[in-house]
Amino acid sequence: MQIDDIQQVRRFNRLVTQRAGALEESYLSRGRPLGEARLLFEIGVAGGCDVALLRTRLGLDSGYLSRLLRSLERQRLVELRKAEGDGRARSVVLTEKGREEFEAYEALSDEVAEDLLSLLDEPRRKRLIAAMGEIERLLRGAALEISVEDPASADARWCLEQYFAELSARFENGFDPGKGGGPPSSEMRPPNGWLLVARIDREPVGCGALMRLDEVAGEIKRVWTAPAARGLGVAARLMGRLEALARDAGFSIVRLDTNRTLSEARAMYRKLGYVEIPRYNDNPYAHHWFEKRL
Amino acid sequence: MQIDDIQQVRRFNRLVTQRAGALEESYLSRGRPLGEARLLFEIGVAGGCDVALLRTRLGLDSGYLSRLLRSLERQRLVELRKAEGDGRARSVVLTEKGREEFEAYEALSDEVAEDLLSLLDEPRRKRLIAAMGEIERLLRGAALEISVEDPASADARWCLEQYFAELSARFENGFDPGKGGGPPSSEMRPPNGWLLVARIDREPVGCGALMRLDEVAGEIKRVWTAPAARGLGVAARLMGRLEALARDAGFSIVRLDTNRTLSEARAMYRKLGYVEIPRYNDNPYAHHWFEKRL
DNA sequence: AAAATCATCTGACTAAAGTCAGGTAATGCA
DNA sequence: TGCATTACCTGACTTTAGTCAGATGATTTT
Numbered sequence: 001m002q003i004d005d006i007q008q009v010r011r012f013n014r015l016v017t018q019r020a021g022a023l024e025e026s027y028l029s030r031g032r033p034l035g036e037a038r039l040l041f042e043i044g045v046a047g048g049c050d051v052a053l054l055r056t057r058l059g060l061d062s063g064y065l066s067r068l069l070r071s072l073e074r075q076r077l078v079e080l081r082k083a084e085g086d087g088r089a090r091s092v093v094l095t096e097k098g099r100e101e102f103e104a105y106e107a108l109s110d111e112v113a114e115d116l117l118s119l120l121d122e123p124r125r126k127r128l129i130a131a132m133g134e135i136e137r138l139l140r141g142a143a144l145e146i147s148v149e150d151p152a153s154a155d156a157r158w159c160l161e162q163y164f165a166e167l168s169a170r171f172e173n174g175f176d177p178g179k180g181g182g183p184p185s186s187e188m189r190p191p192n193g194w195l196l197v198a199r200i201d202r203e204p205v206g207c208g209a210l211m212r213l214d215e216v217a218g219e220i221k222r223v224w225t226a227p228a229a230r231g232l233g234v235a236a237r238l239m240g241r242l243e244a245l246a247r248d249a250g251f252s253i254v255r256l257d258t259n260r261t262l263s264e265a266r267a268m269y270r271k272l273g274y275v276e277i278p279r280y281n282d283n284p285y286a287h288h289w290f291e292k293r294l
Numbered sequence: 295m296q297i298d299d300i301q302q303v304r305r306f307n308r309l310v311t312q313r314a315g316a317l318e319e320s321y322l323s324r325g326r327p328l329g330e331a332r333l334l335f336e337i338g339v340a341g342g343c344d345v346a347l348l349r350t351r352l353g354l355d356s357g358y359l360s361r362l363l364r365s366l367e368r369q370r371l372v373e374l375r376k377a378e379g380d381g382r383a384r385s386v387v388l389t390e391k392g393r394e395e396f397e398a399y400e401a402l403s404d405e406v407a408e409d410l411l412s413l414l415d416e417p418r419r420k421r422l423i424a425a426m427g428e429i430e431r432l433l434r435g436a437a438l439e440i441s442v443e444d445p446a447s448a449d450a451r452w453c454l455e456q457y458f459a460e461l462s463a464r465f466e467n468g469f470d471p472g473k474g475g476g477p478p479s480s481e482m483r484p485p486n487g488w489l490l491v492a493r494i495d496r497e498p499v500g501c502g503a504l505m506r507l508d509e510v511a512g513e514i515k516r517v518w519t520a521p522a523a524r525g526l527g528v529a530a531r532l533m534g535r536l537e538a539l540a541r542d543a544g545f546s547i548v549r550l551d552t553n554r555t556l557s558e559a560r561a562m563y564r565k566l567g568y569v570e571i572p573r574y575n576d577n578p579y580a581h582h583w584f585e586k587r588l
Numbered sequence: 589a590a591a592a593t594c595a596t597c598t599g600a601c602t603a604a605a606g607t608c609a610g611g612t613a614a615t616g617c618a
Numbered sequence: 619t620g621c622a623t624t625a626c627c628t629g630a631c632t633t634t635a636g637t638c639a640g641a642t643g644a645t646t647t648t
Binding site: 592593594600601604605606609610611614615618 | 619620621622623624625626627628629630631632633634635636637638639640641642643644645646647648
Binding site: 001005006008009010011012013015016017019020023109110112113114116117118119120124125127128129131132133134135136138139140141142143 | 295299300301302303304305306307309310311313314317403404406407408410411412413414418419421422423425426427428429430432433434435436437
């Protein structure tokens with residue numbers, strides 16, 4: 001690692017935190033301490049949620065959070081009620097007045113961003129946005145964690161549900177997991193199957209599975225990235241890990257199939273070194289088959 | 295301005311401030327409140343300075359700052375003494391122990407930056423650094439302020455001194471302002487001369503002058519950018535403003551000369567539409583002459 | 589059904605950060 | 619010379635942000 005790089009990061013951090021301080025200051029303009037403003041904002045973004053979620057998201061002490069909520073309640077900005085399902089927990093929602101306040105904070109955030117952009121002419125603005133997007137993708141992608149997961153875990157099931165829902169939305173004739181979903185999820189457990197879940201900041205953002213086809217070949221299935229995490233290279237990282245798993249399991253070949261509507265996926269497989277091969281299974285939803293020698 | 299752009303800036307701000315929190319947290323690891331740590335750091339960066347400068351840089355109340363300084367003094371990290379020149383003012387310097395602490399904070403900053411970089415592989419790291427550099431240049435450049443200044447003002451004199459010092463360091467045979475410096479600074483006042491000073495965050499970072507040659511032609515001189523602000527497009531912005539001044543003054547041509555050692559300057563003049571012409575003056579330090587029709 | 593665990597609340601604290609109104613000595617200006 | 623201004627200091631105060639040790643009632647485990 002180069003010293004120049006470190007210096008660049010440090011200069012950048014200094015500059016950006018300085019500018020970002022403008023946001024905190026603008027938040028204070030509504031005459032409410034920052035802690036309360038942040039809390040109100042977080043409740044608004046979540047659109048009402050359980051107190052426990054706020055506690056972990058903002059990293060607050062439970063006593064402290066309780067008091068902050070009480071204060072917002074006294075200001076008639078939020079309402080607290082018992083959470084459904086668990087009588088111990090409580091959930092918060094914004095009142096009408098709270099929603100107005102939240103929107104005022106939204107407007108302030110927009111304003112700060114707009115002020116920044118207005119300093120630049122159109123081509124420079126484009127470059128700034130592009131560079132910000134690049135940094136965002138790189139940093140979010142860097143925070144990606146991939147782990148082998150039991151297919152029955154809550155996050156795994158969530159990912160798979162999303163995946164199937166997306167297939168049935170995108171495939172020309174819909175999608176029925178029973179017909180083309182391949183092996184049931186319960187088989188995606190070692191030693192003949194592996195399910196990976198990718199997370200960013202604890203939140204699941206993607207999945208992928210490897211199944212044993214025979215002694216020498218594995219099959220990659222159910223590679224999916226959450227819409228919010230696309231463009232970060234999540235799928236490519238999942239593929240890499242699946243191939244590593246395949247190698248560790250002693251496979252020398254991995255195969256996969258895909259539907260013709262998923263053209264981005266096909267482009268990615270090619271880029272990763274997969275070559276198209278003849279049909280090797282009877283999946284009615286597949287139009288292309290690929291393999292890669294490890 | 296597009297809504298997408300604003301959202302990108304907001305997402306970026308959120309992400310970056312979140313990561314920057316890591317730095318603040320690491321600063322706390324030395325068992326000193328953040329306020330004191332920041333102050334110590336600022337004194338160290340400045341290498342000792344007047345109290346008033348710290349007050350404006352950190353935006354602190356004078357009473358509060360006074361107490362913070364007292365606390366650092368009690369810890370034997372800094373020493374306060376009367377500022378030279380003004381008996382009311384005080385100046386601060388780090389003690390030996392203070393310097394050690396400062397360096398520990400420096401090391402922490404480096405570490406945080408390194409941790410970030412270590413999350414990425416080499417090509418991604420390169421992209422991150424490039425994007426950070428781009429953002430830094432754009433934002434710093436956006437904060438550039440250019441104004442017509444009296445050549446006797448402190449900032450103007452500082453810029454001109456720096457400019458002459460640099461010429462004498464770079465020219466093959468040194469530089470004597472008396473021989474090639476052109477008209478004395480006192481002539482750079484309307485209606486026959488204009489001196490521009492460029493500033494970023496109040497700090498002067500460059501200068502440039504326009505002088506009347508005759509009824510229809512102006513001459514651009516003393517265009518200089520402080521080393522710390524190079525690469526931000528300061529000189530190009532100064533040139534643009536000087537040309538605008540020339541147009542307003544009724545000139546239809548601007549000319550300028552330059553030394554052969556200043557190749558970046560020559561490249562910039564060409565890029566801005568200047569064309570090389572024969573010698574039009576007797577400046578012994580000039581090797582190239584340019585002009586541009588407005 | 590008892591015991592353990594959990595989510596939240598309450599009260600009693602503390603440290604940090606900051607504000608404000610004078611006060612003192614040095615400086616600048618008429 | 620004298621009066622306003624400036625740079626900093628001091629004391630008295632407030633707000634913000636947070637910690638911690640129980641208390642309470644719901645839920646889960648045994």
